[in-house]
Amino acid sequence: MTPLDSMPLTPGFADPVADAQSCFRALLEAMARPGRVQRLAALPEAPAPLSPAAAAALLTMADAETPVWTDAGPAAEAWLRFHAGCPLVARPGEAAFLLASGPMPPLAALAAGTEEEPHRSATLVLQVAALEEEEAWRLSGPGIENSHPLRVEGLPDSFLPDWAANATRFPRGVDLVLCAGPRLVALPRTTRIEEAG
Amino acid sequence: MVPEPALPDPPLLQAMRRRWMGLLARADAATIAARLAEAPALPPHIRLRGPETGLVMTRGRQGGDGAPFNLGEMTVTRCSVRLEDGTVGHAYVAGRDARQAELAAVLDAALQDPDRRPALLAAVIEPLAAAEAARTAREAAKAAATRVEFFTMATMR
Numbered sequence: 209m210t211p212l213d214s215m216p217l218t219p220g221f222a223d224p225v226a227d228a229q230s231c232f233r234a235l236l237e238a239m240a241r242p243g244r245v246q247r248l249a250a251l252p253e254a255p256a257p258l259s260p261a262a263a264a265a266l267l268t269m270a271d272a273e274t275p276v277w278t279d280a281g282p283a284a285e286a287w288l289r290f291h292a293g294c295p296l297v298a299r300p301g302e303a304a305f306l307l308a309s310g311p312m313p314p315l316a317a318l319a320a321g322t323e324e325e326p327h328r329s330a331t332l333v334l335q336v337a338a339l340e341e342e343e344a345w346r347l348s349g350p351g352i353e354n355s356h357p358l359r360v361e362g363l364p365d366s367f368l369p370d371w372a373a374n375a376t377r378f379p380r381g382v383d384l385v386l387c388a389g390p391r392l393v394a395l396p397r398t399t400r401i402e403e404a405g
Numbered sequence: 406m407v408p409e410p411a412l413p414d415p416p417l418l419q420a421m422r423r424r425w426m427g428l429l430a431r432a433d434a435a436t437i438a439a440r441l442a443e444a445p446a447l448p449p450h451i452r453l454r455g456p457e458t459g460l461v462m463t464r465g466r467q468g469g470d471g472a473p474f475n476l477g478e479m480t481v482t483r484c485s486v487r488l489e490d491g492t493v494g495h496a497y498v499a500g501r502d503a504r505q506a507e508l509a510a511v512l513d514a515a516l517q518d519p520d521r522r523p524a525l526l527a528a529v530i531e532p533l534a535a536a537e538a539a540r541t542a543r544e545a546a547k548a549a550a551t552r553v554e555f556f557t558m559a560t561m562r
Binding site: 220 | 451
């Protein structure tokens with residue numbers, strides 16, 4: 209009858225309240241300790257190409273008041289609209305949350321908030337190939353005592369210059385949540401990244 | 406997609422669906438279950454959402470065309486299910502009866518299937534509609550007995 213019939217909806221969190229709370233706690237922990245890999249315990253049954261952690265993060269953060277942009281296709285859009293009830297927007301610059309499963313949208317094109325209200329910025333949930341706490345990058349900044357190692361696979365080459373440019377806009381800027389499988393890492397706008405020698 | 410010829414056209418299906426969703430929402434779980442005992446078994450389903458109970462703000466308009474205002478919150482239980490063939494059924498029912506919401510959602514999904522529809526309509530929906538019509542008629546008759554004919558009173562004087 210409708211094109212959606214060929215891509216059946218799947219359930220969201222098994223226990224919507226408790227699961228969203230535990231996922232929120234993990235996101236909070238990830239933002240407070242940039243670079244530490246968090247493993248989510250409760251994962252929704254998300255349609256491809258959404259990774260479980262990215263889907264859980266969106267279900268936790270997005271609601272009817274947060275415009276969401278995603279490149280993940282109609283099945284993922286229908287799933288998000290049904291479970292999170294969030295409006296979907298076509299332009300990345302208008303979104304409060306973005307879920308990128310393919311190429312990373314340029315950070316400079318996303319909402320960065322204003323000097324008076326820097327919290328009105330976008331959070332980009334980005335699916336990557338792998339996340340490991342291994343010495344490839346050295347992270348520093350608030351929430352990290354000295355430095356923290358992190359290795360991310362599947363980011364474009366332009367990521368480090370883009371991230372450095374994002375930091376120059378402080379207090380404006382975009383926050384990042386990297387997801388791989390059931391694991392996620394947050395990179396708030398204050399985190400500095402150096403390539404380990 | 407090319408619509409299958411066996412399906413009623415969408416506006417008609419929409420009207421039918423609105424009718425059965427309304428009847429199921431106004432019935433109670435025990436009544437629906439009793440009707441289902443005489444119907445063919447419902448297909449297996451998975452829960453997409455709920456059944457969960459929450460509050461919904463009801464809004465009204467004075468005189469039907471005034472500015473909308475918030476009338477108050479009402480308790481609503483909702484449920485969405487999916488059958489194996491991918492059909493999704495929804496139910497929003499007043500109150501906190503989770504079983505009624507789930508039965509209504511499964512029935513909504515099953516009734517969308519043209520093959521299952523005639524048997525389910527006959528076994529569940531039409532009896533519910535008849536019971537509701539009888540109840541309405543009974544209440545109208547009771548009310549009619551106490552009706553005051555102002556026009557008649559004026560002429561009697």
